[in-house]
Each structure stands twice: as C-alpha cells, then as structure tokens.
Amino acid sequence: xxxxxxxxxxxxxxxxxxxxxxxxxxxxxxxxxxxxxxxxxxxxxxxxxxxxxxxxxxxxxxxxxxxxxxxxxxxxxxxxxxxxxxxxxxxxxxxxxxxxxxxxxxxxxxxxxxxxxxxxxxxxxxxxxxxxxxxxxxxxxxxxxxxxxxxxxxxxxxxxxxxxxxxxxxxxxxxxxxxxxxxxxxxxxxxxxxxxxxxxxxxxxx
Amino acid sequence: xxxxxxxxxxxxxxxxxxxxxxxxxxxxxxxxxxxxxxxxxxxxxxxxxxxxxxxxxxxxxxxxxxxxxxxxxxxxxxxxxxxxxxxxxxxxxxxxxxxxx
Numbered sequence: 001x002x003x004x005x006x007x008x009x010x011x012x013x014x015x016x017x018x019x020x021x022x023x024x025x026x027x028x029x030x031x032x033x034x035x036x037x038x039x040x041x042x043x044x045x046x047x048x049x050x051x052x053x054x055x056x057x058x059x060x061x062x063x064x065x066x067x068x069x070x071x072x073x074x075x076x077x078x079x080x081x082x083x084x085x086x087x088x089x090x091x092x093x094x095x096x097x098x099x100x101x102x103x104x105x106x107x108x109x110x111x112x113x114x115x116x117x118x119x120x121x122x123x124x125x126x127x128x129x130x131x132x133x134x135x136x137x138x139x140x141x142x143x144x145x146x147x148x149x150x151x152x153x154x155x156x157x158x159x160x161x162x163x164x165x166x167x168x169x170x171x172x173x174x175x176x177x178x179x180x181x182x183x184x185x186x187x188x189x190x191x192x193x194x195x196x197x198x199x200x201x202x203x204x205x206x
Numbered sequence: 207x208x209x210x211x212x213x214x215x216x217x218x219x220x221x222x223x224x225x226x227x228x229x230x231x232x233x234x235x236x237x238x239x240x241x242x243x244x245x246x247x248x249x250x251x252x253x254x255x256x257x258x259x260x261x262x263x264x265x266x267x268x269x270x271x272x273x274x275x276x277x278x279x280x281x282x283x284x285x286x287x288x289x290x291x292x293x294x295x296x297x298x299x300x301x302x303x304x305x306x307x
Contacts, residue, residue, distance in 0.1 A: 025297055033288040043286065047296060054300045103234055110233075110265040114275045121282035134279055153280040178241035185276040 021058055028074055029054070035075060038150045039082050041139045049085060053078040068164065075151070075165045083143055094142045102182040112189030130188070137187035141180055148173055149180035232259055233266050240273050 029050065036049040056077045064073055104110040116124035125131050138146055144166070151162040152173070159170045159177070166173065236259060242248050243256055260267045 021301075022297075025300075029293055029296070030288055034285050037285045038283070047292060051296050051300050051303070054296075055303055058300065058304045099238060103237060104265075104269070107265060111268045112272065113268065114272050114279070116275055116279070121278045125279065125282060125284065130279075131284075134283060138280075138283075149280060153277055154283060156281075174241065174247075178238075181241055181273060181276055181280075182237075184280065185273050188276060188279075189272055 020061065021054075024057065024061070024070065025054055028071060031071060032074055032078055035078055035150065035155060036082070038138075038154050039078075039146065041135055045085075049078060049082055052081040052085065056081060072161060072164060075155075075157075079147055079151075079165055082147070086143055094144060097142065097145055097179040097183055099179065099182070102179070102186060112186075114185075114188050129191070133188050133191045134184070137184040140187065141183055145176050145180035145183065148176035149184070152177050153181070233263065236266055237269070240270055243270070244274055244277060 032053055033046060033050050036046040036053070037043065040046045040049055053074060057074060060077070064070075068076075115127065115130065125134070138149065141149065147166060148162060151157050151165060152159065157165075159173045162168075162173045162177075163170050168176075236256060239248065239252075239256070243253065248256070260270060
C-alpha cells in the first residue's frame with residue numbers, strides 16, 4: 001500500500017502560519033497604499049482604504065485559493081472597498097461618459113494643448129498648476145473610469161488584469177480607459193495652463 | 207478576397223480630401239480609436255491609415271499629441287511614499303479592528 005504523499009506547504013499566505021498576515025501586510029502594503037493614494041488623491045482617505053482592504057483580506061485569507069496572484073486579489077478587494085467608501089461619502093449615482101461629449105465642437109477646442117513641450121513628464125509636473133489640474137481631473141472622474149485609468153496607466157497592469165480586477169472583459173476595460181483619458185485630456189487642456197518654468201504663479205486663463 | 211478593415215470611411219473627393227470639417231467624419235472616427243492607436247493595439251494597415259490622416263490634419267495631430275501627453279502625465283503622476291509610522295499604526299489598527307469585530 002502506497003503511503004500518502006506528504007502535504008506540500010501552500011504557496012499563498014495563510015492564517016495558519018503565525019506570521020501569515022504580517023507577511024501579506026509587509027509585502028503588499030506599499031503597493032496597496034500607492035494604489036489607494038492614486039484612487040483617493042489624498043493621504044487620509046488612502047489610509048482608510050488601505051485599512052479596509054487589509055481588514056477584508058485578513059478575514060478572507062482563509063478562503064483565498066491562490067488562483068489569482070496575491071496582488072491581483074488585493075487590488076480587487078481594494079477596488080470594491082473604494083467603490084463602497086466613495087458611494088457612502090458622495091452619495092450620488094455614477095454618471096456615464098459618452099464618447100460624443102469629447103468630440104470637439106470648434107477648431108480651438110480641437111487644438112487645446114497641454115504645456116509640456118520639450119519637458120520631461122517629471123519636469124512638466126513640477127508645474128504646480130498642471131499637477132493640481134491633473135489631480136482634480138482624476139478626482140472628477142466617475143469611479144469606474146478612474147479605476148480603469150489608475151490600474152492601467154498608473155499601476156501599469158494589462159487590460160486583461162484590469163478586467164479580472166474590475167469584473168469586466170478587455171473590451172469594456174479599453175472603452176472605459178479611452179473615455180477616462182479623453183476626460184482628463186479635456187480637463188487639462190481646458191484649464192489653459194501656460195508653459196511657465198520661470199513663472200511662480202498665474203497661468204490659469206479660466 | 208476579404209476586404210481590409212478601415213479606420214474610418216474613405217473620403218470620396220480627390221485632391222481636396224485634406225480639407226474637411228472637424229468634429230465630423232474622419233476626425234470623429236479617429237477620435238474613437240486614439241487610445242488603441244496610442245497603445246499600439248491596431249493592425250498595421252489601420253495604423254498607416256491613421257498616420258496618413260494625421261499628416262494631413264493638423265487638428266487631429268495636435269489632439270493625439272495632447273492625448274499622448276495626458277497618458278504620459280498619468281504614468282508619471284507622483285505618489286508620496288507611505289510613512290513608516292503610518293505603516294505601523296495601520297497594522298495595529300487593522301489587527302485591533304479584526305479582533306474586535
């Protein structure tokens with residue numbers, strides 16, 4: 001009679017291990033904080049979201065089967081928690097972004113520009129107004145569009161990974177991403193920020 | 207033979223095809239595909255068609271440049287690092303909450 005095969009230790013964090021949660025937290029808290037900050041746009045809300053995410057992860061760890069990567073699992077928990085928290089705070093229904101609203105209606109609108117000619121993105125973002133305009137544009141985005149933009153363009157995940165996290169197919173992810181980018185582009189351009197490396201203030205024409 | 211997919215409907219006119227009304231027709235069709243173009247997800251024949259259009263349409267060229275810049279800025283948007291004290295305090299708060307609830 002064949003002896004039973006020795007059990008192999010699980011490759012995922014486990015609450016059975018005394019330091020299971022600590023390892024999960026230590027290895028992923030920076031990633032989730034960065035994601036939370038990008039979604040929330042400020043530190044206190046980001047910290048709330050991180051805590052909510054890891055609290056849910058703590059409770060769900062025993063059911064995590066390791067089919068997805070741990071980071072994907074945590075991104076998913078954080079995304080759901082973010083939707084719940086923002087809904088509670090803002091209390092308003094999400095609005096849809098239609099492609100039609102981004103069709104420029106005048107030549108001037110078509111040719112609105114973002115002031116970063118000849119600058120690296122890091123240099124361009126030294127312009128406080130541009131950075132604030134970017135933050136505000138992202139904050140104004142409805143949740144589902146902001147999430148697609150953050151996951152894809154800031155966290156650098158593939159459309160497929162974003163789809164797994166948001167429960168969407170790739171086509172829907174790309175559609176949301178495109179609308180989100182067009183929204184941010186319009187917000188940035190419409191602010192009319194001037195190219196002013198040597199100006200300390202001013203520049204907003206509107 | 208199968209017909210090639212086109213990025214947007216071909217214009218009927220000849221030499222004057224570079225002049226068109228913005229907000230309509232080719233430019234609008236292009237606008238729908240700009241992210242896929244930026245992300246290099248379109249077949250090469252469609253990319254070529256788009257490049258041809260961009261070469262002939264300064265408005266679309268500026269538009270796509272500003273969208274590309276938007277994506278670049280998003281990719282480089284700075285995030286402050288998590289402070290060590292916050293890391294410790296949050297861990298404690300999570301574990302307290304988990305044991306209380």
